[in-house]
Amino acid sequence: MTPASVVIVGAGLAGSRCAETLRAEGFEGRVVLVGEEPTPPYERPTLSKEFLAGEREKVELREPEFWAEREIELVLGRRIESVDLLHRSAGDGLEWEALVIATGARARRLPFDVPAGVHTLRTVADAAALREELGPGARLVIVGAGFVGAEVASTALKLGAEVTVLDIARVPLERVLGPEVGGLLAERYRARGVDLRAETGLARFVDDAGGRVTAVELTDGTTVPCSTALVAVGAEPAVELVEADRGGIPTDACGRTAIPGVYACGDVASAWRPSVSRRVRVEHWTSAAGQAASVARAILGREQPYDDLPYFWSDQFGLRLQHVGHAEEWAAVEIEGDSDSFTARYLDGEGRPLAALLANRPREVAAVRRELAGAGLAEAA
Ligand SMILES: Cc1cc2nc3c(=O)[nH]c(=O)nc-3n(C[C@H](O)[C@H](O)[C@H](O)COP(=O)(O)OP(=O)(O)OC[C@H]3O[C@@H](n4cnc5c(N)ncnc54)[C@H](O)[C@@H]3O)c2cc1C
8 A cells, every 4th residue: 555654864866866756656645855964955976076176066956946846845954863663753743654764874984083174075064174175285185095085086186286095905996996997097096196005004193283184194104294184985874773784774676674664775775686686785876866766666566676787987087987787706807998998897707797897988888788788697787
């Protein structure tokens, strides 16, 4: 039976897409979208790119009137601390017949106090604060050469900052893209002016008498002076509303959790992928949007499991990187092209492609998708 009311916790991409899809599919019951941030749903990927560069100010996903026109109740600036599963309530006025947890992820923090001037980047408020610190004369140290760290490094250089990036891995993005592609990227970062310190960790931040960061001490014993720092060591799913471990909230392919009437989607969800016969949690825009639509349909009794081929992009150092497919492990990587434009194919032990990374080759994405689907392994994975 279709529920009469849906409460969605988390007004990010997944939460808002779920609300929109409910209405687009004709749902006439109550829809409440609750978010702890004071801002209406917005685009997060721009925070490390155009928004940080000052090239884009408007980040909202929809025009302000969009929500009221669709009778989607937007409750902003309200953090849900807990949910009462017995009485089906997320707080006063937030009783539900279906609950969607779309709480996303949070920037991972270091397990100690950090001085002023040390940032993380997840929200538009974080990005605005970091933007204030960048510009000619700024000296930025970034801890972590993942996607967010690399994108911020790229943007900060454009803004005229001096940038040092440190990472304990041998090359940037080694775990996700492998040493060969990571090596190519490392060369590019250095050629563009990044002081990249590989296999180097953070020992401690040095601050002045006012408690403001002035330098970063590294595990190799050296000290890098800085005016600001970014800790970009990954994100953790915001799972605290239900019992779940740091791997995310387990769901089926339609976003149903083990609790009747409770769904999860987006970065917080660890969703079953029929094509690869396992649960997968990803932090990608496209998956968050697709899972959210699938959850909305499941709530309405219209089964449409989400099992699309994973896809994400990243813009850094003049490269548009586009990754298609699902390879957590691979036997070999084949790279064709040069550092300005290349395709890297991730192959299994029998030479079949599991995933591909394209650099500045947007027109090849569709063909690569077909190739991966044709290989059977990643069929709609
Ligand atoms: C800087 C940056 C750059 C990125 N770039 C890319 C990119 O180039 N390509 C790509 O594919 N992906 C990118 N991503 C990832 C992409 O933005 C995420 O996958 C996507 O935003 C996930 O959407 P979501 O709705 O699941 O979570 P979020 O966008 O994190 O939204 C969750 C919302 O829930 C709120 N919330 C959490 N807990 C509660 C609570 N208890 N009560 C109320 N509200 C709560 C949070 O405040 C947040 O607003 C980037 C992410 C970041 C941070």
